Amino acid sequence: MAGAFIALEGVDGSGKSTIAKRLVLALQEAGQRAILTREPGGTTIGEQIRMVLLGPASSSMLPKTEMLLFAAARSTCG
Numbered sequence: 001m002a003g004a005f006i007a008l009e010g011v012d013g014s015g016k017s018t019i020a021k022r023l024v025l026a027l028q029e030a031g032q033r034a035i036l037t038r039e040p041g042g043t044t045i046g047e048q049i050r051m052v053l054l055g056p057a058s059s060s061m062l063p064k065t066e067m068l069l070f071a072a073a074r075s076t077c078g
Helices: 016-029 044-054 056-060 063-075
Strands: none
Touching: 044 056, 044 063
16 A cells, blocks of 8 residues: 655644645645644544643643643544
């Protein structure tokens, strides 16, 4: 099975989500199969964890807690 994995990186607010959505749309319009996901996120629980990590209370979160939440979001993938 051939394919490609494309990752976009950048600081918060730099337009990664916008570019990702446009890229998926362009690939689909070109007849390619494309899946859009993000980290953390991509699942119902992953999106809830993302809201916690990006929320205002996260500024006082310990780094270990943040790491464990990222791990929890990944463990919901399957």
